[in-house]
Amino acid sequence: MSNGTKRDAILRAAKELLWxxxxxxxxxxxxxxxxGAGQGSLYHHFSGKMDLACAxxxxxxxxxxxxxxxxxxxSVKPLVRITNYLSRERDALRGCRLARLVNEAAIEQRQFxxxxxxxxxxxxxxxxxxxxxxxxxxxxxxxxxxRALAAMFLAVVEGGFVLARAHWDPERMRRALDGARxxxxxLER
Amino acid sequence: MSNGTKRDAILRAAKELLWxxxxxxxxxxxxxxxxGAGQGSLYHHFSGKMDLACAxxxxxxxxxxxxxxxxxxxSVKPLVRITNYLSRERDALRGCRLARLVNEAAIEQRQFxxxxxxxxxxxxxxxxxxxxxxxxxxxxxxxxxxRALAAMFLAVVEGGFVLARAHWDPERMRRALDGARxxxxxLER
DNA sequence: GTCTATAGAACGATAGAC
DNA sequence: GTCTATCGTTCTATAGAC
Numbered sequence: 001m002s003n004g005t006k007r008d009a010i011l012r013a014a015k016e017l018l019w020x021x022x023x024x025x026x027x028x029x030x031x032x033x034x035x036g037a038g039q040g041s042l043y044h045h046f047s048g049k050m051d052l053a054c055a056x057x058x059x060x061x062x063x064x065x066x067x068x069x070x071x072x073x074x075s076v077k078p079l080v081r082i083t084n085y086l087s088r089e090r091d092a093l094r095g096c097r098l099a100r101l102v103n104e105a106a107i108e109q110r111q112f113x114x115x116x117x118x119x120x121x122x123x124x125x126x127x128x129x130x131x132x133x134x135x136x137x138x139x140x141x142x143x144x145x146x147r148a149l150a151a152m153f154l155a156v157v158e159g160g161f162v163l164a165r166a167h168w169d170p171e172r173m174r175r176a177l178d179g180a181r182x183x184x185x186x187l188e189r
Numbered sequence: 190m191s192n193g194t195k196r197d198a199i200l201r202a203a204k205e206l207l208w209x210x211x212x213x214x215x216x217x218x219x220x221x222x223x224x225g226a227g228q229g230s231l232y233h234h235f236s237g238k239m240d241l242a243c244a245x246x247x248x249x250x251x252x253x254x255x256x257x258x259x260x261x262x263x264s265v266k267p268l269v270r271i272t273n274y275l276s277r278e279r280d281a282l283r284g285c286r287l288a289r290l291v292n293e294a295a296i297e298q299r300q301f302x303x304x305x306x307x308x309x310x311x312x313x314x315x316x317x318x319x320x321x322x323x324x325x326x327x328x329x330x331x332x333x334x335x336r337a338l339a340a341m342f343l344a345v346v347e348g349g350f351v352l353a354r355a356h357w358d359p360e361r362m363r364r365a366l367d368g369a370r371x372x373x374x375x376l377e378r
Numbered sequence: 379g380t381c382t383a384t385a386g387a388a389c390g391a392t393a394g395a396c
Numbered sequence: 397g398t399c400t401a402t403c404g405t406t407c408t409a410t411a412g413a414c
Contacts, residue, residue: 004397006398021294022213022292022294024211024213025213025294027388027389028389028390028391029388029389029390037398039392039398039399039400039401040397040398040400041398041399043391044397044398045397048390048391049390049391095291095292096351099355100292101292102284102355103211103284103289103354104211105210105211107354107357108357110357113354113355113356113357116355117355117356120352120355147364148364148365148367148368148371149368149371149372150368151364151368152345152365152366152367152368153368154348154352155345155346155347155349155351155352155362155365155368156341156345156348157344158347158348158351158352159344159346159347159348159349159351160340162285162288162344162347162351163309163340163343163344163347165291165292165296165302166291166302166305166306166309167302167306167309168296168299168302172340175336175337175340176340176343177341178340178341179334179337179338179339179341179344180341182333182334183338183341186375186376187372187375193379193380195379195380196379217407217408217409218408226380226381227381227382228380228382229379229380229382229411229412230379230380230381232408232410233379233380234379237408237409238408
């Protein structure tokens with residue numbers, strides 16, 4: 001588990017390519033060219049394409065999860081956290097760095113989807129906690145199901161990426177998020 | 190533009206494979222094997238893989254749009270249409286038949302995304318109309334932005350597919366839809 | 379319109395020198 | 397730990413017979 005420079009370069013390239021092209025479209029050759037590493041380095045550090053992708057995904061999830069933890073900072077008022085999550089700056093056309101991979105055939109393998117699922121769970125937890133706190137503060141009707149609402153807000157964001165890419169227009173995502181923000185405002189009391 | 194039986198078989202196979210595997214993972218060989226057609230038939234009827242996929246996508250969009258038109262039947266009460274859309278039976282793990290393709294590199298080409306975008310627009314229109322009618326009937330606050338709300342409901346469904354596949358658990362989609370139904374109930378008056 | 383044969387490139391992975 | 401050379405397979409597409 002040494003930290004050779006080639007290994008890092010390979011991982012960096014793989015992370016970029018997974019976001020840009022997805023898993024099945026990313027070839028080990030692409031990774032080699034972008035990283036400047038040879039065939040030997042790649043297969044020395046990783047057992048194959050799948051192993052490399054899983055390592056890259058784990059790093060991506062760690063990076064994105066850290067960003068989410070900043071958004072769901074408990075010192076921020078709970079419903080403001082949710083607004084901040086919905087309003088986070090995003091490059092809608094690039095798609096969600098992790099969830100963009102859910103339609104790959106590889107997602108059926110647990111090791112491949114692990115990082116994606118963990119990342120989404122982190123967000124969902126942040127949303128659930130915020131909704132619960134809002135209830136306790138009396139800002140939200142206690143009869144609301146915070147688990148369902150959290151899943152809904154997360155789905156709006158992930159679905160927003162889908163709409164933007166389908167129309168190749170970032171405005172489509174913004175519109176869906178507008179809807180979610182309006183809903184949040186109505187639920188608040 | 191004759192309707193040879195081979196052409197139909199090729200299209201049928203392509204529609205299945207696009208749903209099961211996506212575009213880049215679907216090879217002309219796969220289509221030939223599943224349809225029982227030879228190389229010659231495929232390239233006689235279609236100029237290549239992209240042309241075949243676009244024809245298949247157009248048929249898929251037409252089929253799914255017809256199903257949407259039944260759900261958004263104007264004789265049904267407007268907000269019930271939306272509930273019916275949210276509650277439609279879906280195989281969450283298979284993903285959205287059309288929108289599952291948005292993360293393919295090919296989506297950047299207009300001809301490829303056309304059918305996907307048209308299908309989503311049809312749904313969004315159905316939602317917008319239902320929300321407008323609900324406003325006119327006094328069932329919904331006129332201050333609400335029906336375009337934003339429609340985009341949100343559509344995004345919840347498409348995002349629900351993403352969550353289900355990421356966790357490989359259909360329950361994840363159901364939960365997001367539960368949230369949307371709760372929200373709809375609260376907005377109603 | 380449909381078939382088989384084949385092309386040339388890219389695929390993921392391995393071998394073995396250094 | 398890194399390199400180059402190479403393997404066998406599959407890819408998308410074309411050629412040409414029938």
